[in-house]
Amino acid sequence: MLDFIISKYNYWIYIILMMIGFYAMIGKKNLVKKIIGINIFQTAIILFFISTAAKRGGTLPIIEHGHGHGAHAIEAASYVNPLPHVLMLTAIVVMVSTLGVALAIVIAIYRRYNTLEEDEILEKRKWSRNLLF
Amino acid sequence: MRVLALLTVILTGIILLYGTQDMPNWGDPNSPASMHVSPRYLERTLEETATPNAVTSVLADYRGYDTLGETTVIFTAGVSCILILRARRRQKKENA
Amino acid sequence: MVPQSPVLVVVIPLIFAFLALLFGWWRKGLCYPITLVAVSISFLASLCTLHTVITTGTIHYHLGNWAPPWGIEYVVDHLNAFVLAIVSFISVVVAISSKRSVEQELPDKIVYFYCMFLLQVTGLLGIVATGDMFNLYVFLEIASLAGYALIAIGEEGAPFASFNYLIFGTIGACFYLLGVGYLYVITGSLNMADLSQALPNLYHSKVVLVAFAFFLVGVSLKMALFPLHVWLPDAYTYAPSAVSSLLAPLMTKVGAYVMIRLMFTVFKPYFSIELIPVTAILGWIAAGAILFGALMALAQIDLKRMLTYILVSEVGYIALGVGLANRAGLTGAILHILNDAFMMLALFLVVGAIMYRSGKREIPQLRYLHRKMPFTMATFVIAALSVIGIPPTCGFFSKWYLILGAIDASRWVFVAVLLVSSLLNVILFFRVIENAYLEPDEEHAGGGSELAIATEEAPLTMLMPILIAGAGIMLFGVLSGKIISTIIQFAVPQCF
Numbered sequence: 001m002l003d004f005i006i007s008k009y010n011y012w013i014y015i016i017l018m019m020i021g022f023y024a025m026i027g028k029k030n031l032v033k034k035i036i037g038i039n040i041f042q043t044a045i046i047l048f049f050i051s052t053a054a055k056r057g058g059t060l061p062i063i064e065h066g067h068g069h070g071a072h073a074i075e076a077a078s079y080v081n082p083l084p085h086v087l088m089l090t091a092i093v094v095m096v097s098t099l100g101v102a103l104a105i106v107i108a109i110y111r112r113y114n115t116l117e118e119d120e121i122l123e124k125r126k127w128s129r130n131l132l133f
Numbered sequence: 134m135r136v137l138a139l140l141t142v143i144l145t146g147i148i149l150l151y152g153t154q155d156m157p158n159w160g161d162p163n164s165p166a167s168m169h170v171s172p173r174y175l176e177r178t179l180e181e182t183a184t185p186n187a188v189t190s191v192l193a194d195y196r197g198y199d200t201l202g203e204t205t206v207i208f209t210a211g212v213s214c215i216l217i218l219r220a221r222r223r224q225k226k227e228n229a
Numbered sequence: 230m231v232p233q234s235p236v237l238v239v240v241i242p243l244i245f246a247f248l249a250l251l252f253g254w255w256r257k258g259l260c261y262p263i264t265l266v267a268v269s270i271s272f273l274a275s276l277c278t279l280h281t282v283i284t285t286g287t288i289h290y291h292l293g294n295w296a297p298p299w300g301i302e303y304v305v306d307h308l309n310a311f312v313l314a315i316v317s318f319i320s321v322v323v324a325i326s327s328k329r330s331v332e333q334e335l336p337d338k339i340v341y342f343y344c345m346f347l348l349q350v351t352g353l354l355g356i357v358a359t360g361d362m363f364n365l366y367v368f369l370e371i372a373s374l375a376g377y378a379l380i381a382i383g384e385e386g387a388p389f390a391s392f393n394y395l396i397f398g399t400i401g402a403c404f405y406l407l408g409v410g411y412l413y414v415i416t417g418s419l420n421m422a423d424l425s426q427a428l429p430n431l432y433h434s435k436v437v438l439v440a441f442a443f444f445l446v447g448v449s450l451k452m453a454l455f456p457l458h459v460w461l462p463d464a465y466t467y468a469p470s471a472v473s474s475l476l477a478p479l480m481t482k483v484g485a486y487v488m489i490r491l492m493f494t495v496f497k498p499y500f501s502i503e504l505i506p507v508t509a510i511l512g513w514i515a516a517g518a519i520l521f522g523a524l525m526a527l528a529q530i531d532l533k534r535m536l537t538y539i540l541v542s543e544v545g546y547i548a549l550g551v552g553l554a555n556r557a558g559l560t561g562a563i564l565h566i567l568n569d570a571f572m573m574l575a576l577f578l579v580v581g582a583i584m585y586r587s588g589k590r591e592i593p594q595l596r597y598l599h600r601k602m603p604f605t606m607a608t609f610v611i612a613a614l615s616v617i618g619i620p621p622t623c624g625f626f627s628k629w630y631l632i633l634g635a636i637d638a639s640r641w642v643f644v645a646v647l648l649v650s651s652l653l654n655v656i657l658f659f660r661v662i663e664n665a666y667l668e669p670d671e672e673h674a675g676g677g678s679e680l681a682i683a684t685e686e687a688p689l690t691m692l693m694p695i696l697i698a699g700a701g702i703m704l705f706g707v708l709s710g711k712i713i714s715t716i717i718q719f720a721v722p723q724c725f
Contacts, residue, residue, distance in 0.1 A: 008156060015149045038396070052413070055161075082171065085188050105381050148439055152435050155436045170419075198292045198293065202368055205371055206374065209348050209371055
């Protein structure tokens with residue numbers, strides 16, 4: 001059991017971080033805290049992906065002596081895996097865009113209800129809906 | 134409600150951790166992720182794309198369509214913000 | 230044009246979204262024609278793709294000419310091409326009908342609305358056409374972000390409903406990304422065809438099991454399968470009319486397509502049915518969805534909200550077809566994707582027309598509407614008959630295949646659930662039809678017409694799409710056999 005935790009401690013750290021973010025998303029009542037939870041959750045997923053790219057003793061995936069017609073063969077095992085890095089560049093952009101749209105929606109909610117607590121907003125909506133009937 | 138959220142979170146965490154048992158260890162150079170698709174990116178990036186930076190060549194050449202999708206995502210977010218935040222001029226005149 | 234048609238379907242709305250923004254800043258009236266041109270070209274390209282798939286088989290299109298799994302590829306087989314044609318046709322119909330309602334509800338945001346409309350259509354088409362897991366995530370996020378924005382500009386209560394949808398949708402997309410990550414760690418590939426070949430050796434692995442679980446939960450959140458449907462009623466009720474007419478028929482069906490693709494193409498049917506009894510659990514959840522949707526719809530007074538609960542019930546039908554896991558059940562599920570898209574289109578367009586003419590949509594207020602809006606209410610009746618499942622409308626044929634599938638699998642509980650839900654739908658729609666068509670005796674002989682909330686029939690740009698949707702329901706009912714024998718028969722995986 002201890003061996004399991006120690007050999008894969010990177011996964012444990014990222015999963016615990018993901019769960020902190022996930023709890024903030026669904027357990028908190030303030031809308032901005034939920035958005036911060038989204039951010040933590042997605043950042044932890046990005047870190048998880050990148051940790052799968054690491055190799056012991058590997059260096060950056062930039063081929064050295066690039067334009068010098070170097071005749072030596074390129075060993076793939078000495079360079080870090082580039083594919084997860086690429087995927088996560090896209091995922092970071094998606095994360096930032098979601099954050100932007102979420103904050104715009106929160107501004108629209110604040111303009112209307114003047115509060116950012118979920119239970120107060122539900123109260124105000126119930127009150128206004130009762131008035132219509 | 135908070136108890137339900139906490140239980141959901143703990144359950145999800147346990148399932149995720151259960152799944153990591155069969156994963157390769159950190160930094161293993163023989164993991165499937167490093168052996169299957171990626172070696173070709175590193176070995177042939179100079180001859181096929183003339184770019185020494187493997188991340189750039191994958192991002193812009195091999196998987197360039199994903200980059201198109203990513204720029205579309207930013208464009209969508211920008212137009213969304215204008216769409217949501219643009220206050221109606223009629224309402225502003227009423228409130229003033 | 231013909232060899233490039235799979236990619237043109239997705240790329241044309243994308244380019245025209247940008248053009249709509251540019252030309253719209255110059256002259257506002259150009260946005261509507263540009264949108265129509267874009268979705269029409271996309272529809273023609275999707276018809277071209279469908280024709281190519283029917284005559285020559287699966288299309289493999291390598292983007293950038295890089296061979297998979299090192300590059301991204303578009304794999305279009307019968308299921309794919311079918312859903313592509315449905316999505317693009319419905320976006321054409323909704324684009325035609327959106328002009329009047331957008332001018333009335335969102336007068337100063339027309340340019341940005343049409344730009345976002347085209348981006349949403351791009352996202353949905355991109356999800357359906359692709360054969361690469363991470364590409365699907367990127368286009369899923371395009372569709373989701375466009376959806377959050379389009380819903381948030383609706384009426385009172387829309388931003389809060391959209392925020393709720395955002396939280397749930399982000400959880401769904403992140404779970405999908407986690408699933409892709411777990412599969413990548415254990416196989417090293419992102420291509421669907423490559424994964425379907427590499428995974429059978431790894432079915433005993435715990436990583437694959439957890440990845441499958443996260444895929445299913447993520448896709449169920451996007452598909453609004455009970456009990457993860459909570460975002461749907463609020464989000465689609467408060468959205469603008471054109472937006473709910475676009476999203477209600479399409480978003481959940483694309484989610485159902487992703488579920489079928491993941492369960493039967495990436496993970497082989499052996500995994501989804503025998504190794505882990507997912508289809509059995511899915512069947513029970515679907516039965517719960519069908520009954521829950523029908524019962525909650527009975528309690529609604531707002532017509533649009535009632536339709537959103539019927540949508541939850543319809544998603545349950547598709548999931549039940551997948552859960553039955555035999556040929557008849559899957560045929561019923563895939564046919565129901567087509568039928569339900571047209572039924573929801575017709576219903577939401579009718580509600581949009583009523584809202585445009587009167588601003589009200591509560592069921593008791595629909596009195597005497599058959600005199601003022603005869604064609605609209607007639608289409609509503611046709612769509613209602615289809616939801617109930619009366620021949621020759623299309624709804625009958627998909628329900629028929631679902632019942633056949635349930636009998637084949639000897640699940641008599643599901644047969645009972647299907648029949649009870651038809652009964653509940655009769656009660657539901659009879660409430661509305663009674664209010665709109667039958668009049669109390671004391672206001673006989675034309676005395677009640679002035680009390681109707683609308684004054685005249687819907688305008689032509691809204692009436693034409695409604696009639697097209699109604700005609701489509703009848704037409705696809707009559708042509709069901711032809712559709713099944715040409716397309717769906719090959720779309721169901723071979724081993725069933």
